[in-house]
Amino acid sequence: LRRNPGEAEFHQAAREVFESLGPVLSRHPEYAEASILERMCEPERQIIFRVPWTDDQGRVQINRGFRVEFNSALGPYKGGLRFHPSVYLGTIKFLGFEQVFKNALTGMPIGGGKGGSDFDPKGKSTGEVMRFCQSFMTELYRHLGEHTDVPAGDIGVGGREIGYLFGQYKRITNRYESGVITGKGVGWGGSLVRPEATGYGAVYFADEMLKTRGESFEGKRVLVSGSGNVAIYAIQKVHQLGGTVVACSDSSGVVFDDGGIDLDLLQEVKEVRRGRLSAYAEARGNASDYRTGATIWSLTSTTRVDVALPCATQNELNEADAKVLTENGLLAVAEGANMPSTPEAARLFSEAGVLFGPGKAANAGGVATSALEMQQNASRDSWSFEHTEARLQEIMVGIHEDCATTAEEYGAPGNYVLGANIDGFTRVANAMLALGVI
Numbered sequence: 437l438r439r440n441p442g443e444a445e446f447h448q449a450a451r452e453v454f455e456s457l458g459p460v461l462s463r464h465p466e467y468a469e470a471s472i473l474e475r476m477c478e479p480e481r482q483i484i485f486r487v488p489w490t491d492d493q494g495r496v497q498i499n500r501g502f503r504v505e506f507n508s509a510l511g512p513y514k515g516g517l518r519f520h521p522s523v524y525l526g527t528i529k530f531l532g533f534e535q536v537f538k539n540a541l542t543g544m545p546i547g548g549g550k551g552g553s554d555f556d557p558k559g560k561s562t563g564e565v566m567r568f569c570q571s572f573m574t575e576l577y578r579h580l581g582e583h584t585d586v587p588a589g590d591i592g593v594g595g596r597e598i599g600y601l602f603g604q605y606k607r608i609t610n611r612y613e614s615g616v617i618t619g620k621g622v623g624w625g626g627s628l629v630r631p632e633a634t635g636y637g638a639v640y641f642a643d644e645m646l647k648t649r650g651e652s653f654e655g656k657r658v659l660v661s662g663s664g665n666v667a668i669y670a671i672q673k674v675h676q677l678g679g680t681v682v683a684c685s686d687s688s689g690v691v692f693d694d695g696g697i698d699l700d701l702l703q704e705v706k707e708v709r710r711g712r713l714s715a716y717a718e719a720r721g722n723a724s725d726y727r728t729g730a731t732i733w734s735l736t737s738t739t740r741v742d743v744a745l746p747c748a749t750q751n752e753l754n755e756a757d758a759k760v761l762t763e764n765g766l767l768a769v770a771e772g773a774n775m776p777s778t779p780e781a782a783r784l785f786s787e788a789g790v791l792f793g794p795g796k797a798a799n800a801g802g803v804a805t806s807a808l809e810m811q812q813n814a815s816r817d818s819w820s821f822e823h824t825e826a827r828l829q830e831i832m833v834g835i836h837e838d839c840a841t842t843a844e845e846y847g848a849p850g851n852y853v854l855g856a857n858i859d860g861f862t863r864v865a866n867a868m869l870a871l872g873v874i
């Protein structure tokens with residue numbers, strides 16, 4: 437704590453992993469002897485930089501850019517960029533720390549990193565977003581490379597932003613290095629299924645958890661927080677598997693749609709018009725119920741919910757929300773977002789016997805498919821939707837299996853938090869031991 441003052445989210449993420457590691461450290465004293473934990477908490481490199489850009493009125497604006505290259509024991513740093521006004525070093529370090537273990541769980545050769553900026557894309561014109569992205573990459577490019585550090589999207593960074601970032605990288609380096617960034621558009625190096633991957637993956641993970649209780653999504657009522665990239669494709673997969681998503685949200689409000697969210701309309705509003713959820717509610721008229729200023733979890737007492745998929749942001753679901761959800765018979769939670777449940781909420785779910793898939797396992801489908809994009813780039817190939825989705829599903833089933841097996845091996849069957857933390861940690865720790873003190 438003293439080395440990283442004021443970085444509350446980073447402390448929270450590190451504490452959550454360390455709380456699981458007692459049994460593995462007793463079995464493997466070599467990890468403590470080599471100071472693996474201390475080394476894992478110290479990023480290999482942290483880059484903070486000025487991002488100057490000009491707005492549409494000709495005024496110079498300044499934002500702060502970050503890239504935290506956390507751990508490269510398993511491969512090049514890999515992790516997304518977040519553009520949101522709340523971003524500071526503690527956000528990026530928490531996300532980067534989580535990413536190290538998540539990437540290890542995918543079984544693919546990728547290390548962990550994360551980056552972003554306190555730039556707020558809301559209300560900015562396309563020209564402003566492009567100029568910001570170009571300025572951001574003008575500094576960041578020198579730290580990137582397909583064998584060094586490979587960013588992707590996150591909150592506020594989608595296909596449009598990835599395009600501007602990649603375009604500037606290409607222009608500065610004079611290299612068409614497709615594998616330097618993922619989340620690219622299909623047609624210029626992107627992979628089919630990448631936009632869907634995190635949401636689909638979280639639903640596959642939830643489905644695997646449900647199967648352990650002889651359940652499935654068929655006929656289940658589901659809440660999905662957020663209405664961005666992860667949320668939209670989580671909704672799509674739930675509907676494909678026979679469940680009904682009855683509500684979703686954004687930072688301004690919640691929409692309840694008892695007959696099921698109209699996904700075509702939601703995609704039209706969010707992906708084509710770049711509008712707010714209020715515009716969806718307006719278009720739905722009486723079919724839906726829109727509540728301004730509410731959070732989705734605070735409204736759950738009035739409706740039955742079988743599965744909760746938090747897909748918005750960190751610490752969005754607190755203990756009081758968890759209490760109401762469990763009292764109403766919640767079966768499962770799979771975290772599409774990173775660390776959306778507070779530690780108290782996560783504990784409560786576990787004590788109440790709710791199936792709980794932590795983000796570093798449940799949302800690993802996004803980065804896994806990014807690694808598949810890198811594979812396609814390296815082999816100058818592009819795979820079909822069916823093939824890529826089958827790979828994604830296979831990876832998610834594998835992560836579920838590995839977390840479940842590890843939890844059982846350590847005497848805590850069904851504890852996916854413990855399983856994910858120990859399995860991810862062990863993979864990284866073993867590589868670090870093999871590579872020596874570096």
Ligand code: NDP
Pocket residue numbers: 589590591592593634661662663664665666667685686687688747748749750752772773774799800802803
């Ligand atoms: P988007 O920017 O596409 O969407 C984010 C959604 O969450 C929006 O609906 C946004 O609402 C809402 N949201 C963001 N911040 C808040 C807040 N403080 N309070 C309430 N709602 C909020 O991002 P993604 O869908 O890509 O990411 C969502 C989560 O998933 C993040 O935690 C991210 O780290 C995680 N994740 C994403 C991956 C990916 O592949 N994209 C991979 C793995 C994890 P509004 O528009 O009002 O801000």
